[in-house]
Amino acid sequence: MAGVPSGRVHNLINIAAYSVLAGAVLAASRQELLTITPAQALYFTLAFAVGTFLLSPDLDLAEGRVDSKRHWGVLGILWVPYGMLFSHRGLSHTWVVGPLTRLVYLAVMVALVVGVLRYVAPSVTLPAIPQPISVKVVAPLIAGYYVSQWLHLIADGVRPDHGMRRGFRKLRRR
Template identity: 75%
Template sequence: MSPVPSGRVHNLINIAAYSVLAAGALYAARQELLIITPAQALNFTLAYAAGTFLLSPDLDLAEGRVDSKRHWGVLGALWVPYGMLFSHRGWSHSWLIGPLTRLLYVALIVALVAGLIRFVAPDAPLPSVPQPVAWKLVAPLLLGYYLSQWLHLIADGVRPDHGLRKGYRKVRGR
């Protein structure tokens, strides 16, 4: 197995890919081949940045020194349990479930904090998600986040069927 890139190299790969993608999207929009609203562009960019710098697949190594954990500052300690739950390059490095585990982990932390705030200060106003949630705004969030994750996995040499092959072999009795 070839060596995997460092966190810094992963970040540089994602920044370079974003630059090319943004230039291509801008060109396509100017040629009227693609319609991108400012809100969609912002959602994609924020999710891509969060996936690159805050929610890297390498958070499964959160007991150690991981760039993504350091980017959280003192809150990086919140990722230590995640690192204990997932073995490095296991499910957390799968193409669909891995990124989803990190989103669910963040949702759990937010829910716990909101619950604590409600317990301590029941009348404190908390932000809410506007209803209904528009798919045209959620899709760029998911696309930006998942694309940043997939670029990391590609750089690590992780195939899209990672984790599935092992399960398939178990089912077939190999």
């Protein structure tokens, strides 16, 4: 697809959109049209930043030079298999499943690291995930992550039915 933004432009688009969204939420909160706690705003912001800078849809190009991979530093090498698993602008660039592929891949990588750590150094205490996890925590995390992903896809010109159209065409051919 010609004319798609570079990684830097994607980041600038997301930062600008976040600024507008934050201003609108602040204005709506002051008018008492919306109630968002500081913690919820923080969760949304953190997930949005992670989705913008670390878990970009362009990690499907991770075998090359990708901003998101570089932001991981030395750990960027962990995303090379992801880039080999997913073709660029394929499943990884769908609106619902695409962002999930990166979260699942990251969860698998973390599980592998935790497994190796437990095997190599069983006495090391690893941080636990607090239980139960509240919807007031999860909802802004999911929203922040997905909004950042969708802004990227919009900038790439990817329609929300991108993956479904291809799947339906394959079904019709059978």
